[in-house]
Amino acid sequence: MAATVQDAIMLFGDSITQMGWSPGGFGARLTDVYCRRFDVLNRGFGGYNTKWAMPVLERCLEPQQNAPKIRIFVLWLGANDAAILPSRQHVPLDEYINNIESMVRLVRTRDESTKIILVTPPPISEAMWAAQLKENDPAAQLDRKFDTTKEYAQSVVAVAAKMGVSVVDVWDRIWTAAGARQEALSQYLSDGLHLTAAGYAIAYDALMENIKEEHASLHYEQVNPTFPPWPELGNGV
């Protein structure tokens, strides 16, 4: 049994979180810089919207003796909620907002000292995603719209302000990096929906910037290693 030896960062989200340990992914980079300090937990669930993710989050936060303390909780959902009807993944905007708020409340109820960071879904490239869906068998119609995902992203920024938690606006960062041109999104999106290493780099940098500015004592440079560096060990240890 793996005993709890250190605290944790939980990355909770959909496929964009789940794939965060692919080459250049933000999860792998966080695990690297927080090594010997915090464990970084992959709690990404491909395809999940906030409605499906809620009972999973309840499980992931179930009170348990000895469970690692969550120091930072990153919530990154919305890319699937913003799917348009008749997609089964679609969750109406007001319900999405309610679900994100409920999740924030749940995390707070479990441990009010956990720092919560909301992340906005990335922009959609409709041309790339339509091309991707055409290759499906059977071919599928476009089920994500640039403007809809933008609206969901903006609502996350509003929820963060309302509830007094941090927000990392990946939608805005990537859109700005792309010079506000859908054609230029191909550098940051692999298929119009998911991130490339360059897209993850933007997310990682924005997240670390947020931690440094708003939760400075939890920046990896400020956290002591759980077990001492070897030069501090005596020969008698």
Place this chain on the structure above:
Amino acid sequence: MAATVQDAIMLFGDSITQMGWSPGGFGARLTDVYCRRFDVLNRGFGGYNTKWAMPVLERCLEPQQNAPKIRIFVLWLGANDAAILPSRQHVPLDEYINNIESMVRLVRTRDESTKIILVTPPPISEAMWAAQLKENDPAAQLDRKFDTTKEYAQSVVAVAAKMGVSVVDVWDRIWTAAGARQEALSQYLSDGLHLTAAGYAIAYDALMENIKEEHASLHYEQVNPTFPPWPELGNGV
């Protein structure tokens, strides 16, 4: 508090394990392929030998209610034990062998169903490592020898056979890939001691091959996701 929702793979070792989430690292790749199946825990401690690591391992395996079950335990120590005197990191070969055996017994005592995989320390490039140490302030003398590390690596293979656990001979794999020429090790070693992405690729491939052959039911393709894939979710979920 992060509740236990799935089992774990524990990677226990020194800096070569600790740095396993750097780009191309074996830890990042394992986390990626085992996502939604097993958590992969970074329990790498730079500079540690088996003597210093033993009390840490006891902490990491302390019996605790609800702690995640360790399905695979990877033990990769020896690169520091094989340092030569007067290095403080040096552990005599017979003591190193005893320590590895004690660690295997400890893991078994905690959970006899855990699959244990020993990994041999990689070969040393004396020229590269000497050059690296010269850049230290103050400059240091060569403290690792090719032949010594080879001997420690071979002893791990013998321990695995004696104790009936798996072994991944990274020493031999990298040495063979280098055509048994120290000059060619620069492709696999970043500084004569630590691994490049190409070195980690050899370790990852050898480890996955071992899991596939000797612990097939634990290969990531054989393990069901902890939470269902989204197409299986009903609208009522």
